[in-house]
Amino acid sequence: MATTTDYDAPRQPVIEEDSLEELRVRRETPNAAAVDVDENDLAESFELPGGDQLDEELTVPVVAQQADEFRCSKCFLVRHRNQRAAAGQDVCRDCA
Numbered sequence: 001m002a003t004t005t006d007y008d009a010p011r012q013p014v015i016e017e018d019s020l021e022e023l024r025v026r027r028e029t030p031n032a033a034a035v036d037v038d039e040n041d042l043a044e045s046f047e048l049p050g051g052d053q054l055d056e057e058l059t060v061p062v063v064a065q066q067a068d069e070f071r072c073s074k075c076f077l078v079r080h081r082n083q084r085a086a087a088g089q090d091v092c093r094d095c096a
């Protein structure tokens with residue numbers, strides 16, 4: 001069958017292009033992982049400058065938000081409920 005070989009011939013270069021695209025995707029993936037690196041840098045920067053004093057500050061971002069706190073849906077900062085722009089909305093006054 002001549003048709004069979006005709007179909008096989010063009011497929012091979014197509015597969016090579018696919019593998020090239022996979023390589024491109026893999027190259028982009030480490031860039032996305034850079035976000036995690038930033039978080040690690042932040043954690044390190046908290047520990048670097050200091051001693052025991054920063055230990056107390058460290059617990060602030062780590063501890064989950066309290067019942068009287070909310071997380072602003074715009075700036076993603078945890079705010080006290082007093083900073084809430086309006087009841088029922090997770091938006092702080094700064095972002096309202």
Ligand SMILES: [Zn+2]
Pocket residue numbers: 072073074075076077091092093094095
């Ligand atoms: Zn906000």
